[in-house]
Amino acid sequence: MTLAEHSDGTSSCVTPAWSKTIAVSRLPQFIRDNTEQILSEWEAFARALPVAGPKDIGTLRDHAKEMLSVIASDLETPETEQEQKEKAKGKLDADEAGPPSSAAQEHGASRAASGYTIAQMLSELRALRASVVRLWTRQLREVDARRDLNDLIRLNEAIDQAVAESIAQYSKEIAASKDRFLAILGHDLRTPLGAILMSASFMLETGELTESHRSLVTRIATSARRMGQMVSDLLDFTNSQFGEGIPITRAEMDVSKPVRDVVAEIRTLYPQATVRVTLDGDLRGEWDSARLTQALTNLIGNAVQHGAKDAPIDVAAHGAVNDVTVSVQNEGPVIPEERLGTLFQAGTHGASASTNDDHFGLGLYIVERIAAAHGGSVDVRSSPADGTTFTLRLPRVRSTR
Numbered sequence: 001m002t003l004a005e006h007s008d009g010t011s012s013c014v015t016p017a018w019s020k021t022i023a024v025s026r027l028p029q030f031i032r033d034n035t036e037q038i039l040s041e042w043e044a045f046a047r048a049l050p051v052a053g054p055k056d057i058g059t060l061r062d063h064a065k066e067m068l069s070v071i072a073s074d075l076e077t078p079e080t081e082q083e084q085k086e087k088a089k090g091k092l093d094a095d096e097a098g099p100p101s102s103a104a105q106e107h108g109a110s111r112a113a114s115g116y117t118i119a120q121m122l123s124e125l126r127a128l129r130a131s132v133v134r135l136w137t138r139q140l141r142e143v144d145a146r147r148d149l150n151d152l153i154r155l156n157e158a159i160d161q162a163v164a165e166s167i168a169q170y171s172k173e174i175a176a177s178k179d180r181f182l183a184i185l186g187h188d189l190r191t192p193l194g195a196i197l198m199s200a201s202f203m204l205e206t207g208e209l210t211e212s213h214r215s216l217v218t219r220i221a222t223s224a225r226r227m228g229q230m231v232s233d234l235l236d237f238t239n240s241q242f243g244e245g246i247p248i249t250r251a252e253m254d255v256s257k258p259v260r261d262v263v264a265e266i267r268t269l270y271p272q273a274t275v276r277v278t279l280d281g282d283l284r285g286e287w288d289s290a291r292l293t294q295a296l297t298n299l300i301g302n303a304v305q306h307g308a309k310d311a312p313i314d315v316a317a318h319g320a321v322n323d324v325t326v327s328v329q330n331e332g333p334v335i336p337e338e339r340l341g342t343l344f345q346a347g348t349h350g351a352s353a354s355t356n357d358d359h360f361g362l363g364l365y366i367v368e369r370i371a372a373a374h375g376g377s378v379d380v381r382s383s384p385a386d387g388t389t390f391t392l393r394l395p396r397v398r399s400t401r
Contacts, residue, residue: 281319
């Protein structure tokens with residue numbers, strides 16, 4: 001404020017021109033008046049992202065322009081204290097079951113389709129906030145604490161709302177893509193594998209093959225089974241990586257049945273292997289028989305693959321008071337101690353001492369996930385004296401926690 005002297009000798013307060021500008025240039029109006037400048041600054045950031053293309057930039061401007069309009073309208077809308085609290089808690093009005101209905105949701109959907117990571121998508125929204133704040137504060141000569149700081153608070157709330165909507169839609173689109181991938185993988189790979197295995201099994205059952213041909217067809221059948229197991233493991237891995245875990249269906253059963261079934265299959269597939277079975281105690285409980293068969297197949301198959309060829313494999317099931325344990329022991333090279341802690345991680349090598357094994361291991365990871373789904377565990381011990389032993393522990397009933 002300044003004093004102006006008049007010709008009659010009196011004086012009065014005069015508001016400087018820049019102060020009048022501040023009065024009318026609040027944040028919502030600033031956003032509307034400077035949308036193109038904000039978009040240009042944001043676009044420069046978006047072009048620097050490695051996945052950005054010309055089509056992405058055009059879509060980006062459309063979403064950003066609409067989001068800025070929504071944010072400006074939100075800032076101009078009176079808000080009660082209760083509404084502020086609800087917004088701070090992340091309450092969403094968006095219908096997550098329906099198609100994208102807001103610019104932020106459309107932004108999340110398009111970024112998922114364009115191959116952006118969630119970090120890249122969020123960096124765009126952070127850049128939008130930064131562009132607005134930087135350009136706005138640059139033109140302010142003084143700040144009205146109550147008015148302008150409240151606008152900044154509400155701007156952050158509006159951006160956070162856009163972030164929440166974008167993430168929700170992005171996650172929805174990624175989940176849909178995953179489901180499509182799993183459906184294609186399950187159908188397009190399992191169908192021809194099933195045909196190969198069926199044809200090979202039929203040829204073996206006829207008994208009309210020469211010894212050399214029988215050896216080749218047996219190898220085809222074994223490879224088809226292994227590929228089928230790899231597909232199953234990959235499907236389970238994908239589900240678990242998306243936070244869904246491995247689904248199980250519990251029912252009363254005796255663990256001796258899947259143990260015998262898997263050992264019988266292993267003996268057929270690997271006639272050179274010697275597998276001994278020991279069953280002890282009450283082996284009944286509430287488990288998923290198909291999943292336990294899968295876990296045991298992975299464990300015993302792992303022992304055949306990595307154990308000593310001239311030593312037997314011992315499979316022992318023991319019933320205790322509250323749980324049942326199944327152990328698989330084999331002789332052979334000792335697993336280095338530094339590798340024991342990572343054997344159950346996806347993508348690690350199989351359970352052998354050799355680091356030259358380039359097998360992308362999912363089998364032991366799947367075993368650990370199946371055990372966890374039952375509320376149990378799996379561990380491993382390896383020493384020159386006792387060989388390598390994997391032990392699967394299964395509580396008889398589901399946890400009540």
